[in-house]
Amino acid sequence: MTDNTDQASAAELRQELADGLVSGGHITSPEVEAAFRAVPRHLFAPGVSLEEAYADDIVAVKRDEHGVYISTISAPNIQALQLEQAELTPGMRVLEIGSGGYNAALIAEIVGPGGEVTTVDIDPDVIDRAAMFLETAGYSRVRVVLADAEGGVPESAPYDRILVTVGAWDIPPAWIDQLAEGGRIVVPLRVKGVTRSLALEREGDHLVSRSQRVCGFVKMQGAGAHDEHLWLLRGTQVALRFDDGNLAEPHKLNGVLAGTPAAAWSGVTVERTEPFANLPLWMMTALPGYCTLAVDTSDGDPGVAVEEGGRWFPFATVEGDSFAYLSTRPAGESRVEFGAHGYGPRGGQVAKAIVEQVRRWDRDYRRGRGPSFTVWPIDTPEDVLPEGAVITKRHTRVTISWPEVEAPGQAVPHPSSEGE
Template sequence: MTTARDINFDVAPQAEELREAMVAELRDLGAIQSEQVAAAIGTVPRHLFAPGKPLEKAYAANSAVVTKRDENGVAISSLSATHIQAVMLEQAQIEPGMRVLEIGSGGYNAALIAELVGTAGQVTSVDIDSDIVTRAKECLAAADYDQVNVVLADAENGVPDRAPFDRVIVTAGAWDIPPAWSDQLTEHGRIIVPFRMRGLTRTVVFERVGDHLVSRDYRLCGFVPMQGSGAHSERRVPLDGDEVVLRVDEELAVDEELAVDAGRLQEALLMPRVMRWSGVEFDQVDELDFWIGTHAPAFGLLTAQDGPIERGLVGPSAKRGVPTLVRGGSFAYRTKRPIEGTETFETGVYAHGPEAEAVAKEYVELLRTWDRDHRRGPGARIEAYPAGTPISILPQGCVVDKQHTRVVISWPRPQAS
């Protein structure tokens, strides 16, 4: 389908070689699992969607390319890493002839989808930013994917004129699932969305079951956040200026015992910390963190810059954000230590505040429960019900209330063999 790979005769041979190497690496990483996705990634000239970037950057399997920043230098649009794009396309299970809506335009992913749906299919890509829409159109035209329909609109409303869709693939971090996305889905369609729950993002495959959505798969991911009416900002609680911050996503319980009190937590950080060890091996950490995030009554992500970590004020696990259990003026977060004589690590807890011993014990018990009951389990079941659904008819689990949905996250145990 593509002829644009020969537009620049100086780089085309090298680009093709790098593209083949990227496909091989993505196979080794397990991101590519089907020949259809391998063929699409092996065909689309990714460098044409990253003009001005070195070829090695364009074809780095785990490297995103920022395409626009806001006035503060924060990335608000990017060409996602091919690794996560491959994972999401495998999750989508796109077949020839399908009608696909992509939410969040960059051009490259839409071209991959066009390869998968073929000439009988239809690809619509929507973005709220006119600069991104213009850029996507130009890149798609340069790569000979003019059949992709790029629309300027707020994706909160979907694209009703092009519906229904067999697949809705979201390429921006979403805090909620607007009704339009499921309303414009065919009966057996799928929504693949980087979904943020309690500050933790997973790319979730949803299918419709009756009046709600049920997950079929989820994977760890990271995306720039949604803009427009679907945007949702985290609450940032400073514990040591801007250098140590507790990020809180959904509103927490009004129970005074659970409420996040910035002043008390700032004082707690300066208190001597308690350290407790769980006996739980430090692996499968992404799944473990998701378990903690859906079982801690009050929860946030503790993040720290290099200075406080180097001073020993905060553990190194806070560098990228670590799941943190909060209870009033005390908090606890995960850490690790090497197990002597092995190459593995043990999971432990650092806790601060007047109730440090209690919150450390609570966190350790969560670690041990996950290890005992869910380490070898099927993972979480994520269900999104319409907002206002009575709690009495929801399944048991962690209920996360959003604008359009009530999300229930439950953890079935492994079936007895």
């Protein structure tokens, strides 16, 4: 193939990618659409075919010693989602945290020559590549900085937008300090093992979310890195993960998998393809022992969370010596019913507690606009915080609050049986 043919097919694939992002609802504004139609993604992914460069998928850049991605060019649909959340306009000053080159070029397209884009990465290889690709693609006006973004990039602050493209567990004070008046931080924030891309704006001494969207990102390295606590229940095959805080008396769960699980069913059904992203957020708000369950099936059947005809989800909760996790069973051809399986002396009760919250979610929160998040300085007293879940991080206290409902707390009769 000649260079000209290559270029023609790259241009065609680029338009097809943009068409797909528009028709899929990922791009919703003309500004973001124009950027995707303009920036040649293949120039930021020289090691892969044109088809791969223009697929709506990540392009791998680097893995760690366990094979886990630590740097990628993010999937276009996730980039579109965050760019829409950012609501960029020409002339803005933007800090991108986590580099690759391509997303910085998309930002540069939208803010135009009157704007300023700085991109920062902790990894010198990523920075070298990004600088080279940005130059080749004609975006040498993007400032490329090698640093741990925990401290932000004070030299180019303040920023109208800080766009974080790596999974964060907390919001370091530098990001808030370096945000311009009326500015916005878009950040994939991990709370109790669940990540949402939040668009956060300052209100006085705290930040308030304007939107929260489902997403996935590689984990933050450096000073902001945070590891979950794992409590192994059977070898390394079955574990409970605690991302914020830990169990007070984890040893009480020793041997908990020896017994027969108890099941409870909610009568609440969903279409198999229907999203229910707010359910784990509601569970973590309502169930103080909320955690996630990790099951490794690579060494054979772990005997837990393997269910006939249904699926399990990694959302779980612990009460003392017992735990339960969310599961499903078929309910007709295209629907499934939510339920829970519990282990331990009070496994049945814990499973019922999950089922109660599934019903509450179904009644009050399933169809609504979902919760809002706020982020407060770490020393904010409890009585100042809004009602809802409070998650205490290293630098901040994060809250998850739900819209008011008319008659909260009333039980809803459901046809399904419990404790089968």
